[in-house]
Amino acid sequence: MEDKAKQIQELGARILRPERRICNEDLISSELAMAVMSDPLGKIRHACEATLLLSEKELAKADITLHEQQIATTIHTICLALQNAYVHQLIDTYGRIIDKWASIAWPFPRSEAKRWLEEWARDLEFTYWQGGQGDEKREAELKKIEDRYERMYEVTKSQCTMPTLQIFRTRFEMYAMPHITALMQKTLHLVSPSSYEMAMWSLQREAKKTKETGT
Numbered sequence: 001m002e003d004k005a006k007q008i009q010e011l012g013a014r015i016l017r018p019e020r021r022i023c024n025e026d027l028i029s030s031e032l033a034m035a036v037m038s039d040p041l042g043k044i045r046h047a048c049e050a051t052l053l054l055s056e057k058e059l060a061k062a063d064i065t066l067h068e069q070q071i072a073t074t075i076h077t078i079c080l081a082l083q084n085a086y087v088h089q090l091i092d093t094y095g096r097i098i099d100k101w102a103s104i105a106w107p108f109p110r111s112e113a114k115r116w117l118e119e120w121a122r123d124l125e126f127t128y129w130q131g132g133q134g135d136e137k138r139e140a141e142l143k144k145i146e147d148r149y150e151r152m153y154e155v156t157k158s159q160c161t162m163p164t165l166q167i168f169r170t171r172f173e174m175y176a177m178p179h180i181t182a183l184m185q186k187t188l189h190l191v192s193p194s195s196y197e198m199a200m201w202s203l204q205r206e207a208k209k210t211k212e213t214g215t
Contacts, residue, residue: 026199028053029191033199035184040173041083047180048076050187062186072183075176078116081106082169087162090131101129102165104156113153120175124167126152129159 031050035043051064051072059069081104090099108116128142138159145151156164188196 025195029195029199033203044079044176044180047184048072051183100162101159110150110153113149117149126155126164127161128155129161
């Protein structure tokens, strides 16, 4: 009975929906809906992905400038790196976690660190996790790197402390949020209300189902 009601609702939404305004409208609506329902890094990622799905004509219609497109691409790239940072665990003989550290797989070379990091991470403190073999030698190598951003790059890509990872994520979220909020507002004007509402309803239904079944 529940499946029948769901089919009727979906059919009604398709009938009432006006002719699509843009290509991939359902997919873009879904990305915008996921942005609303996600944590900060997820919100940033999905808002950027909604923008990156737009064609040149659609970008112009939404009044999204070339500069905003470039910012969206940059923000999306950094967001993925921070979101997918690998957390290492140091486990004792009893299987207990006694320490953690992180590695951020930056998708750019060390020589470009300043260009990618300066605008949002210029004054951040970063610390190197000390708990592995060869730490003294590694520390000495890091001190030889004169450029602050290249040193930041080397620390965070290999063995940064968990507080450093959290500081980077928080500062990036503060930097990116105003940009992606503006992009979301512009992109929302391109999708029909029924398409967006359908995407929200579908996500809420899936979230409820997951909560009930625990899967």
